[in-house]
Amino acid sequence: MTRDTRGIRPALLRHLPPGRELSPVTNFFEAGFSSARLVEVLAELRAGGLEVSLIDLYRFPTLQALTTEIDRRTAGASEPRPMPWDA
Amino acid sequence: MSTYVGAQRVDSQWFVPLVEDPRRPVAVLGMPHAGGGCATFTDCAALLSPRTAMWGLNLPGRQARFGEPVRTDLDGLVAELTGDVRKFADRPYVLFGYCSGALLAFLVARAVRTAGLPAPRALVVASYPPPQFARPPADLHRLDSDGFWTRTILSGGFPAPLAAEPDFRAVFEPALRGDFELLAGFRYVDEPPLDTPVVAITGRADETLRPVQLAPWADQTSAEFTLRVVDADHWVLDNAVDRVADVLDQVSRG
Numbered sequence: 001m002t003r004d005t006r007g008i009r010p011a012l013l014r015h016l017p018p019g020r021e022l023s024p025v026t027n028f029f030e031a032g033f034s035s036a037r038l039v040e041v042l043a044e045l046r047a048g049g050l051e052v053s054l055i056d057l058y059r060f061p062t063l064q065a066l067t068t069e070i071d072r073r074t075a076g077a078s079e080p081r082p083m084p085w086d087a
Numbered sequence: 088m089s090t091y092v093g094a095q096r097v098d099s100q101w102f103v104p105l106v107e108d109p110r111r112p113v114a115v116l117g118m119p120h121a122g123g124g125c126a127t128f129t130d131c132a133a134l135l136s137p138r139t140a141m142w143g144l145n146l147p148g149r150q151a152r153f154g155e156p157v158r159t160d161l162d163g164l165v166a167e168l169t170g171d172v173r174k175f176a177d178r179p180y181v182l183f184g185y186c187s188g189a190l191l192a193f194l195v196a197r198a199v200r201t202a203g204l205p206a207p208r209a210l211v212v213a214s215y216p217p218p219q220f221a222r223p224p225a226d227l228h229r230l231d232s233d234g235f236w237t238r239t240i241l242s243g244g245f246p247a248p249l250a251a252e253p254d255f256r257a258v259f260e261p262a263l264r265g266d267f268e269l270l271a272g273f274r275y276v277d278e279p280p281l282d283t284p285v286v287a288i289t290g291r292a293d294e295t296l297r298p299v300q301l302a303p304w305a306d307q308t309s310a311e312f313t314l315r316v317v318d319a320d321h322w323v324l325d326n327a328v329d330r331v332a333d334v335l336d337q338v339s340r341g
Contacts, residue, residue: 017129019107029150030103032129035259039248054252058153 004048005067005074011044012063024064028057101171102142103151105132111140113208113339114180116172118188118195119143120214121244121270122263124150127185131324134332139339142175144168144188149262157265161272165191169198176205181338185324187223187270189215193307196281206283209338210308213288213323213331216296217304219277223270232256239263243294243321284311286334290319290326 016022017032028038038057045052050070060066102116103125115135119127125143132141148157158164172180172195184192189212196210215221227238236256239245245263249255285308287301298316305312315334319326 018133021107027151029124029126030145032105032126032132034126034129035150035249036246037126037129039252042252053254054249055254055258058150058258061151061153 005050005070007048007050008045008067008070009063011041011048014044015041022063025062028061097174099142099171099174101144101146101168102175103145105129105141105143106135109140109142111138112179113139114175114178115139115141115183115335115339116175116180116192117141117143118182118184118191119146120186120188121266122149122259123185123188124152124262126150127324128183130328131332131335134329136336136339139336141335144191146262146266148265149259153258157261157269159265159268159272161194161269164269165194165198168195169202169204172199173202173204179208179339179341181209181211181335182207183211183335184213184215186214186321187266189213190218190221190223190270190273193218196283197278200281206281208341209284209286210281211286211288211334211338212301212304214290214293214296214321216300217287217307218273219275219306220300220303221273221275223273224267225271228264228268228271232260235260235264280307280309282309284308284313284338286313286315286338288315288317288323288331288334290321290323291316292319293321295321 012022015037020032022031039054042052042054042057052070056066056069060069105128117128125145128141128143135141145151146158147155182192182196184190192210192212196207199206227235230238240250249259285304287304289296289298289301298314301314317323317327317330323331
């Protein structure tokens with residue numbers, strides 16, 4: 001399973017409403033993404049191997065915030081579990 | 088949000104522009120259905136003529152303002168929205184309410200009159216009975232989560248693709264529940280009719296509302312009243328968005 005967040009931007013742009021723009025810090029909803037549109041984006045992100053839930057798109061509602069969050073989780077998941085003597 | 092209408096800067100607390108350049112001569116202020124947010128009007132915004140800019144009401148507890156506490160005090164909210172409409176009122180503007188947003192738009196139109204502000208060019212309402220006959224659910228917001236969702240989904244008020252997401256309750260329940268509590272506080276008060284033209288739009292196949300039930304919106308205006316019956320179910324912005332955009336463009340031309 002790939003966990004590449006580089007797929008987030010193209011997936012969003014494929015569903016961006018006509019005539020709208022999306023900067024890294026534009027709020028998805030203010031750019032015109034409805035819940036229905038975001039569910040379509042979500043399906044593409046999952047098809048690309050990302051583990052994303054609908055609420056993630058609400059809690060991290062910009063390209064920058066979402067990418068940072070998913071990268072953070074992925075990094076966390078790949079690091080070895082801390083051992084008691086590391087504390 | 089700070090942006091421009093015509094040549095004028097507008098610092099709107101409540102409305103988000105849904106076109107990239109909102110410096111268009113006419114502003115349509117859209118108020119969504121229960122649980123809805125600013126993006127409800129995205130597709131409609133894209134169909135409007137270049138003269139008309141769509142703005143979507145950006146209520147807390149959903150979409151762009153997810154996580155913020157919802158508003159449940161109807162009078163207070165209407166007063167604040169009216170204060171915001173003042174910022175648009177030196178230019179032509181239209182109030183547009185979708186489903187229960189129609190009630191909000193109507194109350195704002197009345198409050199605009201009471202405040203002595205310039206009237207909107209038109210009040211456009213879709214998929215909602217006139218306020219003198221509106222009976223928003225009184226107890227829905229008090230049900231537990233299972234009961235709340237059973238009623239909401241059975242009433243056809245929630246799209247299946249969203250209900251298929253495992254966390255849909257956490258995403259949508261705060262706004263829906265909050266809006267039903269907000270609407271439960273509505274009591275119709277008699278006032279003279281508005282002198283603003285009213286256009287009511289309804290879907291021919293709406294199972295919750297027959298076209299004749301929208302006819303008494305006529306009693307809310309001393310100006311022109313038009314009833315538009317379109318080929319759609321209740322959700323006219325999903326099924327007949329081009330017709331809705333036509334109406335908004337027509338009234339914007341004045």
